Amino acid sequence: MQTSEKQDITADIPAILSQYPVCQYAVLRPQEIPFSEKVRHICRTDCERYARSWSCPPAVGEVKACRERCLDYEHVLVFTTVAEVADAQVMTETLATRAGHEEVARALKGEFEGRGYRCLLLSTESCQICETCAYPNPCRHPDRAIPCVESYGILVTEIAENCGIEFYSDSHTVTWFGLLFYAWENGHNPPPGSYTM
Numbered sequence: 156m157q158t159s160e161k162q163d164i165t166a167d168i169p170a171i172l173s174q175y176p177v178c179q180y181a182v183l184r185p186q187e188i189p190f191s192e193k194v195r196h197i198c199r200t201d202c203e204r205y206a207r208s209w210s211c212p213p214a215v216g217e218v219k220a221c222r223e224r225c226l227d228y229e230h231v232l233v234f235t236t237v238a239e240v241a242d243a244q245v246m247t248e249t250l251a252t253r254a255g256h257e258e259v260a261r262a263l264k265g266e267f268e269g270r271g272y273r274c275l276l277l278s279t280e281s282c283q284i285c286e287t288c289a290y291p292n293p294c295r296h297p298d299r300a301i302p303c304v305e306s307y308g309i310l311v312t313e314i315a316e317n318c319g320i321e322f323y324s325d326s327h328t329v330t331w332f333g334l335l336f337y338a339w340e341n342g343h344n345p346p347p348g349s350y351t352m
């Protein structure tokens with residue numbers, strides 16, 4: 156439900172997140188998010204999704220443009236979900252758990268938008284909604300597709316380290332990251348803080 160009345164999302168964040176299987180989270184300023192051309196270099200040289208997905212480069216734009224897009228928001232909610240798999244080395248099994256994380260990510264975006272915030276949502280890894288991405292033809296689900304965090308040149312490991320968020324990773328555990336940038340159009344400024352659920 157959209158509202159034009161200013162609401163304190165900071166006070167609501169613990170209650171909102173308690174409804175979802177979020178493992179850890181932190182609230183930062185977009186200026187605290189580290190961007191690097193090195194990440195883009197890895198996309199270009201080491202990732203098979205490069206130039207094959209709307210959620211990846213070059214479709215998302217240059218790193219500088221991605222950073223400017225993120226800086227247009229007041230805060231960013233960094234959050235993780237954790238999935239259990241039989242064998243984390245089996246990429247198809249690992250990637251299959253992304254859908255659950257994205258359901259949570261979309262729901263959180265809906266919660267923020269419902270309180271009158273505009274949002275930009277990023278998620279770990281390339282979009283997997285379609286078996287084969289329509290790129291370079293128009294995206295089939297632009298309302299559901301979520302750009303990849305790394306595609307923006309963002310250093311997720313550095314964010315995790317700075318926020319005290321852990322990368323739970325072993326042969327049976329996968330940690331998924333989400334970044335929800337948000338801004339209240341009328342200048343609402345909740346103070347940044349860091350929390351663990």
Ligand code: SF4
Nearest residue numbers: 282285288289294295
């Ligand atoms: S929804 Fe489909 S077409 Fe759009 S980015 Fe994802 S995989 Fe590609």
